[in-house]
Amino acid sequence: EDQVTQSPEALRLQEGESSSLNCSYTVSGLRGLFWYRQDPGKGPEFLFTLYSAGEEKEKERLKATLTKKESFLHITAPKPEDSATYLCAVHNSGYALNFGKGTSLLVTP
């Protein structure tokens, strides 16, 4: 059973068209939720960690939020260079991060 589900699988936006990516999780005792960016053929690049419901973090055009069941990654006025796959991962015990399948974002000029 998937513990982390990301939607949509793929998203195409026009430059400047804001949107949100969703990560829903079913783990109990969440200790941290992570957002990473992955470019083709590269390793995941750390963006944010969220620890508790109600927490928000921002970096440039990205803002991550967390509730008790899901997290959103809001992208404001995206640019073509924001095109990438965005990965969500959760941690509830031990050392492993449990990743979702990702949302592939394409921003066109």
Add this chain to the structure above:
Amino acid sequence: EPEVTQTPSHQVTQMGQEVILRCVPISNHLYFYWYRQILGQKVEFLVSFYNNEISEKSEIFDDQFSVERPDGSNFTLKIRSTKLEDSAMYFCASSQDTPPREQYFGPGTRLTVT
């Protein structure tokens, strides 16, 4: 900015051969990890390593896999007898502290088993 490095970037091997994937974690990090990503699938945890021993491993990390920190900077993943299904991107990661402290990933080694 410190980063995790991995070598080689691409390794091609024949089924049944042994491969060693190498990683240099961020220098002040104490916790080390290996993950893999089969093409088109999600990133999967293999193993974590701390204080010269395995701290956690997944079901994927069976007897054909081993990890080692042979010196003060390198961290290696050995696959003893490769199978076709071992073809994947292998990512090394490191962190300063235990999760939920963030893990920083290297660029990966693409392993192709023929």
